[in-house]
Amino acid sequence: MRAPDLKRLVPEYVQGFEAYIPSKPDPELMKLYGVDHLHRLNNNENPLGPPPAARQVIQNFDPARASIYPSGDVYYLRQALARRFDMDPDQFLVGNGANEVITFAIKAFCQQGDNIVTADRTFAVYEWVAEFSGFEARLVPLDDGLGFDDEKILEAVDERTKIIFICNPNNPTGTWWDRARMRRFLDRVDGRQIVVVDEAYCEFVESPEFPDGMELLKEYPNLVTFRTFSKMYALAGLRIGYLAGSREVVDVMRRTCVVYSVNVLAQEAALAALGDDAGHIARTRRLVREEKAYLTGELGRMGLRVQNGEGCFLMVRLPISDTLAYRKLMRQGVMIRTMTGFRFPNWIRVSIGLHPAMEAFIRGLRNIL
């Protein structure tokens, strides 16, 4: 059998694209690094786990139901989201994690020759999806305060720009635009482009000045808001996220959306989580607040520069290579995220975990520096 001529079959923009290689499963990593435990501080997971009602749903799931297709358009969850945000269920699209809804947006609005605009040091999936789909990703440097630079973003926009992606708060810097700045930006875009505001970490923000993307949708029909159940709601393993927008805009994206991509357990756990989140959010915020205070204190005593914005993570600048720090910390059973890939060489991002994990991280860092 002849091998396929991949040079001919594969589009050039895919040939030139680097596949994302996720970490190996924990047992494999532990074997490789010779440790018997692993504190996962690399993926911004919520160490408290899902809200109680969602846990109950997961525990009670009848295995026989695995043979039945889920709701193709996540019917009940969209109803619940509509009630929560006082919107229409058709203003929501639910996907297999927020990563999937990014592809819905890009596929719906971009065609050959178009571009998207975002920051150079932000969640990488906007850039990846655009580039492996054959569209230019225009990357604008963060400003001096490591936040999205609204002026430079607007300068990068041209008539072929279809989507502007704003990560608010930004992953990994935790910087964010307040309500006034967001409004000013949306006013200046004035409907010429779709503006996606990714609010994956919005539930962690306590400031009253933080803009609520769901509220802004009522005024800005070109705005699309992304949210996820992976972070605050701790359902990352089930993969479920969603977007919201005006009915007209969402109707366009529905045409490129993959139905039946969200499994039944994810749908039901998310529904339960949404209905039982008040106490859970308060507990998580308290944990993040307390552990960030502990970390910033310890890291400050070590003389390290810390970027502590909003979200369940912070960044630390090291005097050694971040990839070396990763290996040395792995040998001590602590897994963090290196930041070279985010274009922050020698920085690491550490997710907020339970106190013993935070202590293990500080201990590990002291050992290697």
Added chain:
Amino acid sequence: MMSAEPLRLTVPLGENLLGVVTSFSEQAGLALGLGRTEAMKLTLAAEEVFSYLLRRSRPEESIRLEAASGGYYVELKLLFPSGRVDLSVFNLTADLSLDDEAGLEKLGLLIASRSVERFSILTDQEGGLGLSFRKEKKYPPPGEEPPPEVGPLGELKVVPPGPEQLKLLARLLAAHYQPNYYPSDFALPGKLVDMVGGGEFGALLATDEKERPGGCLLWRWLEGRTVLCFGPYLFNQPQGSPAAEALVEAALGRLAKTDAVSLICRYPTPELPVGHFELLGELEYVAEDGQRLKWPHFFRQLKEDPGTVVWAHPELEEFLRRTYDQLFLAREVRLTRPEGEERPAQSVLGVHLDRGQNLAMVVPLWDGRDAGENLGRHVELLLKEGFRNLYVNLDLGRAWQSYLVPDLLAQGFQPRLVMPYGGTSDQVIFQHGAEAA
């Protein structure tokens, strides 16, 4: 890294088609930028290989030629069914008897491999074999004019240099750094432009609002997922200038989103910001005056290390485990050795010679039962030729290369350092006459 689609020709191995092969090679060489003399040398290589194959192939078999430009060179690949070529002739030590027909037959292949700057053996998944000949363009030496005066930069910015800036950098490099800090090709302005233009090399320039050059950093893509980095080089910048770190960080930003996993610095300058790199170890380098100098090698990973498998002869195991432990690298060391299985009779070793630096790097190209004796012949020849610095580079992703370990140790080589992901997996550099690391 090639810049464009290769030119291709497939022809049956028939005597009447020799002219087609030579015409293609010559015209492709000229079209892709070689001068007439260089194109003729490439043509000679193709002619010799084709003629050799004619005598050893079946008429229904064919040969495929591919020619591509790499900017400063043209690469011609000849691909054909395996088992038709006695590869041992490509050894530097090949000693052909010109008194018999077999020796004369092989002479053509020897001429082919020596008429180009770089030669390598290719294998493919379908059992085919290939020979690659890389012929470089000829460039004039730099002009006599001195490089411009440069001074401290104003507002620092890092940008990719254009062709004229690269030419300027070639002159500044030669004026500000000793030759052991950069490959000699960097000092040829036109060649540096083509090296970067061809995509195999990358460059960044530290400059300011007045577009003055204050420093640079260059890198080269190797065939795997490793990038070699050169510099950073600074020209008349004050002590503690931020330009060196800015150059490194800008390069990391560019490389981080590519498939490169490892950045290796074999020519570290005093300006290297060591906080961005890890020391892999040191080779010894015997200078012209006989002084034994330390030659440090640095690297940094560009991604979180997922761990990998390496193949090792049992006699190398202790060194590897100790080194991996020191470098905190997660590796599964799988032991291997020849256990009576069928192996080719004759091995092939490639040699990269740098006469300016009195240095020879030997790389196994083809396994064979005579690998130990072949290595011995190479060492003898290289020492006789006056090379004071002999190194052997083993790819731990290719199990058969580990078979050479006992012979290396027996012939006075010692493993000195590991270059993570330097080949298909990690590479180990052995040094002749050195102390064990």
